[in-house]
Amino acid sequence: MKVTYPAMGNTGIAIKALLKGLKLEVVPPPPITRNTIALGVKYAPEFACMPLKINVGNFIEALDRGADTIVMAGGWGPCRFGYYAQVEREILRDLGYDFKMVILEAPDFKLSELFSQLRALAENVSFIEAVRAVKFAWHKLRTVEIVERKREYFLPRVKDKEEAEKLYTRCLEALDRANNKEEVDKAWPEYMAELERLERHDEEILKIGLLGEIYTVLEPASNYNIVSHLGRLNVEVTRNIYASSWVNDHLLGGMLLKSDHKHIIKCAYPYLKYWVGGHGQESVGSAVDFARKGYDGVIQIGPLTCMPEIVAQSILHEVKAREGIPCMTLYFDEHAADAGIATRLEAFVDMLKRQKQRERKMVKERII
């Protein structure tokens, strides 16, 4: 059995570790390229959301490299994600691929269910081994997040952005190679220490909260690598979704980490009381949260036609007015022109910078 899985940012590092720990042979999806997206666009229905198209492209490329089993997350609810796995299976079958698809359903907040699903996938693994695999994958996921946050903090502050990005990429590669907890813990600190030693500039740093549809927030290939782009414009980005918090909130019922999910929903409450599918309510709540934490602005991202984010977007107008935080929404699809997005990002950052300078001037004048 050769197993593959959908790419979603750096979560692949942890998923790979999990599957390997279950003694499965893994065929990771090749990095998402233009070709991957072209395949997905060609074979998925035109009106399908972008993440589904990229999934399909991933699977085709992995199946062509010898994978025969696909592990995919299931879902539920009014949003289209609920039938991603089934639709994808039918598309690939129609193309003549022969494979098995294992759909992991979110285990209604019972960890034991997740374990039994995993063990059904890996027959010759004991319960203890399965637990160990999950623990190791979780550790990797947490470590990846530490590295991601460091990059988000340092990239805007250092002079040599190229070097910073290189260190970040190399660090992730090292994490991916690590085979056990000790190796993981040894792998990353030196890269990050080097990142911290890079020369800093003294220009102004802006803080922007990034939120929206989970796949788009996590997968740089689907968001024009927005964190890197903003970092190069000296913007520190904080995302509202990190993979580990998502797993914790949605698969594990908040068991492992202190969750701020309730707080976010509470923030959304004056504006949006209902779950509108996907992360619509979270997007609204996080925008409010970012505003109250003093961020300079918020960028909402999602795939074009993403229903929950469209709902959230219309409510963000209200958040913008009442909480006084500038918001911009960007939708991505396979046609998203790089130049247009770069222009919007630059213009948004420019706007925040000038507003901030003006506020500072006004405060000064008031003091005098």
Next chain:
Amino acid sequence: MICYLGVDIGSVSSNFVLVDQRGKVREKIYLRTQGNPVKAIREGYMKIKEGIEGKIDIRGVGTTGSGRHLASILLGADIVKNEITAHAVAASYLYPDVRTIIEIGGQDSKIIIMENGIVTDFAMNTVCAAGTGSFLDQQAARLNIPIEDFGRKAVASSQPVRIAGRCGVFAESDMIHKQQMGYPVEDILMGLCEALVRNYMNNVAKGKRIAEPVVFQGGVAANIGLRKAFEKFLGCRVIVPEHYNVMGAIGAAILAKEYVEGYGRRSLFKGDDFILTGDFVSQSFTCNGCANLCEVVCIKRDDTPLAYWGDRCLRWESSLGRGSRENLKVV
């Protein structure tokens, strides 16, 4: 004469202005880019110099538009700015209390909301051509009306026809239908203007609070039919500035002037020798470095590569060494 050069290179048009020390526009050139921005930049530079008598001393250069990086390489720019900021700067320079800027060009359209001279919100049209100038161009061609006469003819209408403006394709078939029903052409023309305005208000300007003064700029602002349609829709006066079609370039020139004067910098302007004597070519090739197969564009002057674009991993660009990147810095 001491002056500052502002350049706005778009996919449809390339605009050039020279602004003097007092910030007054002394000369402007409006050219079609015609798919060859390198040629347009050199031509525009030559023409704008010809337009001024006596010696000129360019103390600063600002570039904007989708070809802003290219222009900055060729000319040596002190400031490289996105179109939103450039348009906003120009409008608020001329009208310090402007609150709303409507900008419609050939290929895109934007709305910029301002307060006390600062951008507080903006939006750009993304996908739909029905809210841009090319829509009017197409329909004018279909009706056999020169685009220059469009506005003048449209305002003669007393009873504009209602044309579905949700999308370009619908609008076109609806217009043909109305034409066949025998509506007078001026009523159809005004109907098209109103359709474009509705489309713009429902897409680009959706959710924005429009306050006066409203400034309408971009190539399409020449069309008085459109201006009237905006005034009718918004119920307020709409100002079209004198240099409506080169506002981006004016903004770039003013930013360059402020920057050079404010920091007491020497301009990075490359001068005639570099711009006019060298042989510039832009070549594109497909990189085989990975499965991304990026379409990389390279700008060369006499076989020396000056810049690369389109390489997602920046591998080509960084091959040029650090120095070039510094000049490109987007301030």
